[in-house]
Each structure stands twice: as C-alpha cells, then as structure tokens.
Amino acid sequence: MKASLSKTQQPLKPRVGIEFPYISDPVQLSYNLPKNTTYRLRYGHCRHWQHPKFTVIEQYCQTKDTYIYLSEIVPSMELTVNFIYTHDDLYFFYQLKGNTRLWIDQKKAAILRMKEQHYQISHLPAGHHQAYYKKEKRYLTFYFIIDRSLLLHFQDNSLSFLKDLLFKLTYKPEKFGSTISIPLSAKAKLYLYRLFRLPRQNELSLERYVPPILLQLITLARQEYSEEYQSQNKLILKLQQIRQQVQENIKESVAFTVEELAHNHQLTTNYLNQVHRRHYHENLQRYITRTKLAEGYRQIVEEGITPTAVALDLLFYDGAAFTRAFKKEFGILPSILYFRYHKK
CATH class of the missing domain: 2.60.120.10 (Jelly Rolls)
Structure with a gap:
C-alpha cells in the first residue's frame, strides 16, 4: 500500500x-x-x-x-x-x-x-x-x-x-x-494554521x-x-438579579416586559432570552409567566383571593387569559382550586 x-x-x-x-x-x-x-x-x-x-x-x-x-x-x-x-x-x-x-x-x-x-x-x-x-x-x-x-x-x-x-x-x-x-x-x-502549514519533514x-x-x-x-x-460568572449574577427583580415586581403588581428588563440591564432582548435559556432551560418570558402563575396559585390557596382578583393583581390581560394559562400550568381551573380550599 x-x-x-x-x-x-x-x-x-x-x-x-x-x-x-x-x-x-x-x-x-x-x-x-x-x-x-x-x-x-x-x-x-x-x-x-x-x-x-x-x-x-x-x-x-x-x-x-x-x-x-x-x-x-x-x-x-x-x-x-x-x-x-x-x-x-x-x-x-x-x-x-x-x-x-x-x-x-x-x-x-x-x-x-x-x-x-x-x-x-x-x-x-x-x-x-x-x-x-x-x-x-x-x-x-x-x-x-x-x-x-x-x-x-x-x-x-x-x-x-x-x-x-x-x-x-x-x-x-x-x-x-x-x-x-x-x-x-x-x-x-x-496557531492552527501554523500547524497545518508545516512543511513535509521526518518524525x-x-x-x-x-x-x-x-x-x-x-x-x-x-x-x-x-x-x-x-x-x-458575571452573567449568571446578572441573571439572578433579573430573576429576583421579576419576583419582586410580581409581588408588588408592577407592570414590566422582557424588553424593559433587557434595556435596564444593558442587554438586547434576544441575547437575554438566549442566555436565560442556556442557563435555566427556558426563556425569560416563560419564567415570568410561570412565576406569576405560581404566585396566583399561592394567593388562591393561602390567602383565599378569588381568581378574578388574582388575574387583576397579576396584570393578566383578562380573566380568560389567566384561566387558560393556569389550567395549562397546573391542570386545574383556578375557580375549582378556589372552591376546593375555600368552600363555604
């Protein structure tokens, strides 16, 4: 050969x-x-x-x-x-x-x-x-x-x-x-090109x-x-700060968007979603929605707030949008959950 x-x-x-x-x-x-x-x-x-x-x-x-x-x-x-x-x-x-x-x-x-x-x-x-x-x-x-x-x-x-x-x-x-x-x-x-271009030579x-x-x-x-x-490490710290801000805004009923969060931290919206997905396996908008729904679940179960009031407090577009998202996340209608825990 x-x-x-x-x-x-x-x-x-x-x-x-x-x-x-x-x-x-x-x-x-x-x-x-x-x-x-x-x-x-x-x-x-x-x-x-x-x-x-x-x-x-x-x-x-x-x-x-x-x-x-x-x-x-x-x-x-x-x-x-x-x-x-x-x-x-x-x-x-x-x-x-x-x-x-x-x-x-x-x-x-x-x-x-x-x-x-x-x-x-x-x-x-x-x-x-x-x-x-x-x-x-x-x-x-x-x-x-x-x-x-x-x-x-x-x-x-x-x-x-x-x-x-x-x-x-x-x-x-x-x-x-x-x-x-x-x-x-x-x-x-x-360095790679220098390695690739070495001339023919013996061992x-x-x-x-x-x-x-x-x-x-x-x-x-x-x-x-x-x-x-x-x-x-700096990026992870910034993501943790953003997630903490999301939780605080939701509890205080402060309206915000992913675009505003990105602008406040001098990032583009696409990049923020990309790095959030890379580190947390979901984009930031999904995290915001999931956190809002978790807070809604807590308010219904622990504080006895009605689903309509929860939807308004969490700044959903309307009650129907909150109900659809809640049912998709937890497999139960918010009204049924409310009556299960607060049935008179």
Whole structure:
C-alpha cells in the first residue's frame, strides 16, 4: 500500500477507528490525499474513504508525546459514522466547519456538541461513539492529544487548570466530561494554521515543531477559558438579579416586559432570552409567566383571593387569559382550586 503523505512504506494506523454502520455498499479506502482537500498536512498520513454518496478524509500525525488528527467529511446523504476509541483520553477539539454531535457510547444521554468555529476540551472514554452528519454540508474537525506525563511535568503555571481534569481522568477513566465551548479566537486560528502549514519533514524534525505549537494552544486555552468563566460568572449574577427583580415586581403588581428588563440591564432582548435559556432551560418570558402563575396559585390557596382578583393583581390581560394559562400550568381551573380550599 502506498502512503501519499509519508515516506514510510506503511501508513500509520490512526488511534481512532472509523465505521459506517448503515452503509451496505462497499466503501473504497485509499491512502492518497485528494487535491480538493481544504488543508493538507504534508507531514502526516492520510486515509481517504470514497463512496458515491460521501467522502471522508482523515489526516493524522504522531510524535513521541502528541497525536494530531484532522477530518473532512462531505456527505451528499444523511450519514452516521461510528468512531472507535480504544483508550480514554483528553481531547482538544476544534470544530472548524459545520455543527455536529457525538453520542458517547451511542447513548443519547451523553452528547458532545461541537459548534462551528468553537473549541472545547473533552474527556472521552474508550468505546464506540457515534456522530451524525447532514447531507450537502462540509465538516472539518481537528483534535489533538498530548501525553499526560508531558502535561503534568510541564513547568508552566498556565497549565495548572488541566491538572484537575487529568487527575479526575486517572481516577475515573470511564467517565465522559467536557468544558464549555468557546469561540475560536484569531490567535488560536493563527496557531492552527501554523500547524497545518508545516512543511513535509521526518518524525525527528516534527518533535521540534509540533509539540511547542500544541502547548501554545493549551496555554492560550487556559487564558481564554479563564476569561470566559469570569464572563459567565458575571452573567449568571446578572441573571439572578433579573430573576429576583421579576419576583419582586410580581409581588408588588408592577407592570414590566422582557424588553424593559433587557434595556435596564444593558442587554438586547434576544441575547437575554438566549442566555436565560442556556442557563435555566427556558426563556425569560416563560419564567415570568410561570412565576406569576405560581404566585396566583399561592394567593388562591393561602390567602383565599378569588381568581378574578388574582388575574387583576397579576396584570393578566383578562380573566380568560389567566384561566387558560393556569389550567395549562397546573391542570386545574383556578375557580375549582378556589372552591376546593375555600368552600363555604
């Protein structure tokens, strides 16, 4: 067999296997890198899977302490791919093009979501993990692995944030975990492109160039994650303040809208709803309605206020709107609830 990207006679076998579980037709495998590849790792190995309905290009390279992998998948049909991980490891994923998901151990309960132009650090256990690709899209995924001993002995305090992840990985190798996904910065892209454009060279020369670039990416990730977590903490505090304001306004019968809340906190309405949904799994308007109805339930049961008066106090458009929303939320009409607790 001929390896197009290496002078060795046999191509290096990738650390992660690949299967196409729902494809009955034969898939042709070659080791020649096609000319239309987006990025060409001239110093790496290649596996090119060809099918009338899709093409998969794998490029990869291994040094003593590092492993890098770049895949390009272009399906003209809905495509499912099984990735076979033989060892648990810490992966630095960079999703360069296309949004995709990886089902861990083929289970829907654990999903690695990879967003275009974002990156994240994930611990993947050994097993068969399944990805799904939409037709007529192009997907570019890059990841690298660095030997744990190299990370743990690297004398740079900026890498200390990885040590907890690595120790947890050592004690619980069967667990899946992932950091938040953050946007690819211009500096991260610069390091990646520098890595992709290294000239063809032997393995000894690669030891001089590949690991330092990967360590620069890790150091940058530490800085960007620290900034992102600080930003997230500030945002969560602001969301808590907004939710507290919602509760106070409802108890005091103060009229307000999501737009007013967003304006008061110097946010756009769409962004406020988006971040509220991300952290609380519902948009802010839904939270407001749910809180108002909970207060209405309390007033009816504990204070004996009639549903009509509650609807007015909570500033519903009319009694009918309150009744519909109440029935949908609690499965009971407010009038029936009132007479159940305050029947004379």
